Amino acid sequence: MKRKVTLKQIARELDVSISTVSKALRNSAEISDDTKQKVQAFAKLYNYRPNNIALSLKNRKTNTIGIIIPEIVHHFFSKVIRGVELVANKRGYNVIVGLSNESFSKEVINMEMLANGSIDGFILSISKETLQQQDYHHFNETMSQGMPIVMFDRVIPEINCDKVIVDDFKGAKNAVKKLVDQQCKNIAIITTKDYVSVGKLRTQGYLEALEEGGITPKAKLILKLEDTFNFEEHLDVLEKEIEQLFKSNKKIDGVFAVNELYALTAMKVARKLGFKIPEDIQVIGFTDGVLSKHATPALTTVSQHAQQMGETAANLLIDKLEKDFNEEEEEQFQTVVIETSLVERESTK
Amino acid sequence: MKRKVTLKQIARELDVSISTVSKALRNSAEISDDTKQKVQAFAKLYNYRPNNIALSLKNRKTNTIGIIIPEIVHHFFSKVIRGVELVANKRGYNVIVGLSNESFSKEVINMEMLANGSIDGFILSISKETLQQQDYHHFNETMSQGMPIVMFDRVIPEINCDKVIVDDFKGAKNAVKKLVDQQCKNIAIITTKDYVSVGKLRTQGYLEALEEGGITPKAKLILKLEDTFNFEEHLDVLEKEIEQLFKSNKKIDGVFAVNELYALTAMKVARKLGFKIPEDIQVIGFTDGVLSKHATPALTTVSQHAQQMGETAANLLIDKLEKDFNEEEEEQFQTVVIETSLVERESTK
DNA sequence: GACTGTTGCGAAAACGTTTTCGTGTTAAAA
DNA sequence: TTTTAACACGAAAACGTTTTCGCAACAGTC
Incomplete structure (x- = not known):
C-alpha cells in the first residue's frame, strides 16, 4: 500500500527543492527544460496528483458546493x-449533499457542518419545519460570513439571496384553466396548508383560474391538508380525506392536486367510487x-423542470463564486423563474 | 460581510499566542482559568468554528465519504x-456525491477528482459501461493508494473489497417459486443480458425455481434485453419487445421481471392484450x-431494502476508516448479503 | 576588469489548525 | 538562600500546496 506521493517526496528523490518541483510541474519558465523533464517524468511515473485539501486551504476555495434538501428519495x-451535479462537474466543482429530512435542527446542523470551510456556497430548499417555525437565522448568519446561498423551489421572500423558483401561481392557473376549458364546472383542489408557500401560490392560481372562467370558488371544494403528515407511509389516511371530499361533493368533475401523491390518490379514490377518468372526472x-x-391512466401534470432548476441554481451560485469581487458595486440578487409546462396525458380529455 | 474568524485573529485581539487560544478552546489544563474564560467568551461572541479544511490537512482525514452511483434519479x-447519509451523519461524516451516469469515463474522472485528498473512502455501484468493458484499473489504483472502497449492488467478484449485495439469486428464486405455487405453468422472465451481474443471477434464480417446481424452462419465455438502451425515454421500444413475447407465447400465465420498469410495462402490455391481472397473468x-x-394493480415485488444497503455500506466503510491500523493482521474484506423480501400486493393471487 | 542581465534554483511565507517542547515566573521545599 | 516543582504560556513544526523574492552562477557588454 503506497501512500499518495507528495511534492516533498519527489523533491527528496530528485534532490531538488519543493519549489522547483512545483514549478516544474506547472511548466514554469523559471525551470530549465532538463529539470522539467526529469520532474515531470518522475511525477507521471508515480502518478502524482496535487492534494485537494492543501489546495483548498491555500486558495481558501474548496471548489465544492453544498446542497441541502429536505429529502432525497423524491423525484423532484x-x-x-442531477442538474446541480451536471453543471457543477462541468465547471470543476464537487457536490456535497446534506439531508434535512424536513427537520429544522438537522438543517441547521448540516449547514453548520459544511459552512466551516468545507464548501464555497450553498444550494438549498427549505425544510417544512423551518418554514413553519419561520426561524431563518442560520441562512442569514451563513450569508453574513460571506458564503453565498441559492435557494430553490421553497424560498422565502424576506431573505436576500439568489433564488430559482417555478411560477407556481401561473402553473396552477394554467392547469385549472385547462380543466375549465374542458367544461369542468365543479373543480376541486387538493392542496396543503398555506404555510407551504408553493401550496399557497398554487391555491391562488386555482382561484384565479376559476374566477376568470366565471366560476365561483366554493370552500367545500378546497381540501387543505397538513403537509407535515407523512402520507406516503399512511396512504389510508390520505384516501379517507379525499374520499370524504368526493362524497360530500358528488358533482365534482375536475380535480387539481398540488402534488403527485395527492393526484394519484384522487384518481384511485375516484375509481373506487365508480367514476371514470377522464370521462367523469x-x-x-x-x-x-x-x-x-x-x-393508469397516465396523469396529466404541470412539469416543474426540476433538472433545469438544479442547473440554473448551480450556474447562479458558481457565477457568484467566480465573480470578481473588485467590483464592489452593491451585491445584486436574482430570482430566476422557471416556466412550468403542462404535460397532457390520459387523465384529461 | 465579516470573514470567518480564525485562531490567529483571536490571538491578536487578546494579545496571546495562537497556541494559547487553541488550547484554551479545547480546555487544556495548561491554560489558566482566567485566560480560558477570556478566550472562550471571545470565541463565542465571534462564533468561532475551527476550519474544517485546515483540520483535514492536519489530520490527513477529511471525515467525508464519497459515493459514486450511476444515476441519482432512481429510487433504488x-x-x-439516504441510508449512507443517515449513518455517515450520525458518525460525524459528510457525503459527497458523484454521478457516473452509467459511463466509464465519468466514473473514472469522478473518482480521480475525489481521490486526491477530498475524501477518506468510497462507496460505489459500478456503471454499466464499466461492467461491459471490464476495465477495473481505477478501483485497484484507488485501493492501492490506501483508500478503501465499499461496493454495493453491482459488484465484481474479482475485486478485493468490502461489498454489500442483495441475494439476487435467492430473491428471484423465491419470487418465481411464488408464481409456481400459484399454479402458473408458463412463467416468462424479462431480464437483462448477462453482463449485468444482477440480471444474470436473477435469471439463474428463475431457472432454479422452475426446475424445483418441475417445470422445464423454455428459451422462448426468456426475454433478455439490452440494458444499455434507455427504455425510460423510449418506452414504445420496450413495449414492442414485450408485446412480441406475449404474442408468440399465448399461454403465459406468470411474469417475473428483473426491474420495476419491465414489470410495469409487462402489466401494461398484458392489459392491452386483454389479459386480466392477476386472474390471467x-x-x-x-x-x-x-x-x-x-x-394499478399494485405490483408484487422483491424488495431490496436499499436504505439498509446504504446504511450497511456506510458502517462498513467507516469501521474500516476508524480501525486501528496497528493491528497489521492481513486486511480482511467482508461481503454482507442483505436478505430480500417479497412484498405481496395485487399483481399476484 | 567592472557592470549588467539572464538563467535556474531555493528559502520562506502563507493558508488554519494541533501538539510537542522549551522557558520564564512564581511558590514551595530544603 | 538555593533548589525544585508547578504553572502558564509561546515558539515552532507539521499537514501539502503555490508564489514571491532573493541569490548564486554565468554570459555578455563596455
Whole structure:
C-alpha cells in the first residue's frame, strides 16, 4: 500500500527543492527544460496528483458546493441534484449533499457542518419545519460570513439571496384553466396548508383560474391538508380525506392536486367510487415525478423542470463564486423563474 | 460581510499566542482559568468554528465519504444515499456525491477528482459501461493508494473489497417459486443480458425455481434485453419487445421481471392484450421503487431494502476508516448479503 | 576588469489548525 | 538562600500546496 506521493517526496528523490518541483510541474519558465523533464517524468511515473485539501486551504476555495434538501428519495429533488451535479462537474466543482429530512435542527446542523470551510456556497430548499417555525437565522448568519446561498423551489421572500423558483401561481392557473376549458364546472383542489408557500401560490392560481372562467370558488371544494403528515407511509389516511371530499361533493368533475401523491390518490379514490377518468372526472397533478407517467391512466401534470432548476441554481451560485469581487458595486440578487409546462396525458380529455 | 474568524485573529485581539487560544478552546489544563474564560467568551461572541479544511490537512482525514452511483434519479439509488447519509451523519461524516451516469469515463474522472485528498473512502455501484468493458484499473489504483472502497449492488467478484449485495439469486428464486405455487405453468422472465451481474443471477434464480417446481424452462419465455438502451425515454421500444413475447407465447400465465420498469410495462402490455391481472397473468417485479406501490394493480415485488444497503455500506466503510491500523493482521474484506423480501400486493393471487 | 542581465534554483511565507517542547515566573521545599 | 516543582504560556513544526523574492552562477557588454 503506497501512500499518495507528495511534492516533498519527489523533491527528496530528485534532490531538488519543493519549489522547483512545483514549478516544474506547472511548466514554469523559471525551470530549465532538463529539470522539467526529469520532474515531470518522475511525477507521471508515480502518478502524482496535487492534494485537494492543501489546495483548498491555500486558495481558501474548496471548489465544492453544498446542497441541502429536505429529502432525497423524491423525484423532484433527485432531479434537481442531477442538474446541480451536471453543471457543477462541468465547471470543476464537487457536490456535497446534506439531508434535512424536513427537520429544522438537522438543517441547521448540516449547514453548520459544511459552512466551516468545507464548501464555497450553498444550494438549498427549505425544510417544512423551518418554514413553519419561520426561524431563518442560520441562512442569514451563513450569508453574513460571506458564503453565498441559492435557494430553490421553497424560498422565502424576506431573505436576500439568489433564488430559482417555478411560477407556481401561473402553473396552477394554467392547469385549472385547462380543466375549465374542458367544461369542468365543479373543480376541486387538493392542496396543503398555506404555510407551504408553493401550496399557497398554487391555491391562488386555482382561484384565479376559476374566477376568470366565471366560476365561483366554493370552500367545500378546497381540501387543505397538513403537509407535515407523512402520507406516503399512511396512504389510508390520505384516501379517507379525499374520499370524504368526493362524497360530500358528488358533482365534482375536475380535480387539481398540488402534488403527485395527492393526484394519484384522487384518481384511485375516484375509481373506487365508480367514476371514470377522464370521462367523469379529469385530474391534473403538479410535479416532476415518475408516478404520473406510469399511472393508469397516465396523469396529466404541470412539469416543474426540476433538472433545469438544479442547473440554473448551480450556474447562479458558481457565477457568484467566480465573480470578481473588485467590483464592489452593491451585491445584486436574482430570482430566476422557471416556466412550468403542462404535460397532457390520459387523465384529461 | 465579516470573514470567518480564525485562531490567529483571536490571538491578536487578546494579545496571546495562537497556541494559547487553541488550547484554551479545547480546555487544556495548561491554560489558566482566567485566560480560558477570556478566550472562550471571545470565541463565542465571534462564533468561532475551527476550519474544517485546515483540520483535514492536519489530520490527513477529511471525515467525508464519497459515493459514486450511476444515476441519482432512481429510487433504488436515492434510497441507498439516504441510508449512507443517515449513518455517515450520525458518525460525524459528510457525503459527497458523484454521478457516473452509467459511463466509464465519468466514473473514472469522478473518482480521480475525489481521490486526491477530498475524501477518506468510497462507496460505489459500478456503471454499466464499466461492467461491459471490464476495465477495473481505477478501483485497484484507488485501493492501492490506501483508500478503501465499499461496493454495493453491482459488484465484481474479482475485486478485493468490502461489498454489500442483495441475494439476487435467492430473491428471484423465491419470487418465481411464488408464481409456481400459484399454479402458473408458463412463467416468462424479462431480464437483462448477462453482463449485468444482477440480471444474470436473477435469471439463474428463475431457472432454479422452475426446475424445483418441475417445470422445464423454455428459451422462448426468456426475454433478455439490452440494458444499455434507455427504455425510460423510449418506452414504445420496450413495449414492442414485450408485446412480441406475449404474442408468440399465448399461454403465459406468470411474469417475473428483473426491474420495476419491465414489470410495469409487462402489466401494461398484458392489459392491452386483454389479459386480466392477476386472474390471467400474475406479475412480480424486482426493485425498491415507488412505482410498484402506486401501480394499478399494485405490483408484487422483491424488495431490496436499499436504505439498509446504504446504511450497511456506510458502517462498513467507516469501521474500516476508524480501525486501528496497528493491528497489521492481513486486511480482511467482508461481503454482507442483505436478505430480500417479497412484498405481496395485487399483481399476484 | 567592472557592470549588467539572464538563467535556474531555493528559502520562506502563507493558508488554519494541533501538539510537542522549551522557558520564564512564581511558590514551595530544603 | 538555593533548589525544585508547578504553572502558564509561546515558539515552532507539521499537514501539502503555490508564489514571491532573493541569490548564486554565468554570459555578455563596455
